[in-house]
Amino acid sequence: MKLAQLIAETGEQEAVIQVLCHLLGADRTTVFLLRDIGDETVKQVKKYIDKYKKGTPLAYLLGYTYFYNRKFLVNKNVLVPRFDTEVLIELAEKKIIADSVMDNLSRPYKILDLCCGSGIIAISLGYLTEWLNKKNPQDQYVITATDISEGALSVAQANAEMHNVDLRLVRSDLFTNLVGQFDLIVCNPPYVPTYEIGLEDKRVLKEPQIALNGGIDGLYYYRRILATARDYLRPDGLLMFEVGYDQAEAVQAIAESNGFEHVKVYKDLANHDRVVTMEL
Numbered sequence: 001m002k003l004a005q006l007i008a009e010t011g012e013q014e015a016v017i018q019v020l021c022h023l024l025g026a027d028r029t030t031v032f033l034l035r036d037i038g039d040e041t042v043k044q045v046k047k048y049i050d051k052y053k054k055g056t057p058l059a060y061l062l063g064y065t066y067f068y069n070r071k072f073l074v075n076k077n078v079l080v081p082r083f084d085t086e087v088l089i090e091l092a093e094k095k096i097i098a099d100s101v102m103d104n105l106s107r108p109y110k111i112l113d114l115c116c117g118s119g120i121i122a123i124s125l126g127y128l129t130e131w132l133n134k135k136n137p138q139d140q141y142v143i144t145a146t147d148i149s150e151g152a153l154s155v156a157q158a159n160a161e162m163h164n165v166d167l168r169l170v171r172s173d174l175f176t177n178l179v180g181q182f183d184l185i186v187c188n189p190p191y192v193p194t195y196e197i198g199l200e201d202k203r204v205l206k207e208p209q210i211a212l213n214g215g216i217d218g219l220y221y222y223r224r225i226l227a228t229a230r231d232y233l234r235p236d237g238l239l240m241f242e243v244g245y246d247q248a249e250a251v252q253a254i255a256e257s258n259g260f261e262h263v264k265v266y267k268d269l270a271n272h273d274r275v276v277t278m279e280l
């Protein structure tokens, strides 16, 4: 069968291409250039697409997805990484690079990924810190990644091993099991208002609700985290949150009412408010 025909029959283009890449161990270009797809492969693709159409995210069916140009393992215990989170990582990278230039690090530089899920943020930053560490072997970076979900931490562990990034993984209800202060805290907490979950895309209902549900107004975790975060942030440190497209103003107000200063809001590529950063 021709690729175009398989796409037409299933009514799914992107999913069909991704499944074919997966089944054939091929890249996208190779899949586009296929002259004929064998009957057995067509049957298998259709099985995947059936489950996908019934509402299972493709990443769960494949067992992995790509984020920030890297492959990450995922399963039903973790949120499927969203493109939106790349902005947070880019800003965190800038902060780490700026600090590495400014500071003559005579102590470990400590990064915390709070609510780490599959570990995409911590591991992406780990690539940078390991590169910086090669340039300046005397500098030492410690990345801690925490989540309340045992299942999520297992996925983060598997991803850290796959990427050969050293992470300190801690099971913790927000800061409860943490001690010490961090130079950089990054956090993509659950922030979807309860009533909005699954409204736009029913596939979201298959993702862990604990990774999505931010309470009635979506702000539950920002309030809880900001009530105690100052104890865990170094005086010259930076705390950065991913936020929902309409939450930046509210998060800014919560931050300021908890004594944070220099609150800044950054937009994503779609021009939505996406990251809020703050200092003490």
Ligand SMILES: C[S@@+](CC[C@H](N)C(=O)[O-])C[C@H]1O[C@@H](n2cnc3c(N)ncnc32)[C@H](O)[C@@H]1O
Binding pocket: 078, 079, 080, 081, 082, 085, 114, 115, 116, 117, 118, 119, 120, 121, 146, 147, 148, 149, 152, 172, 173, 174, 188, 189, 190, 191, 210, 211, 212
């Ligand atoms: C929006 S997901 C973010 C996952 C990952 N950082 C990402 O960007 O894809 C939020 C994560 O917060 C975790 N979580 C929920 N409640 C928590 C709590 N009280 N303490 C720590 N983690 C929590 C969930 O298990 C989930 O993995």
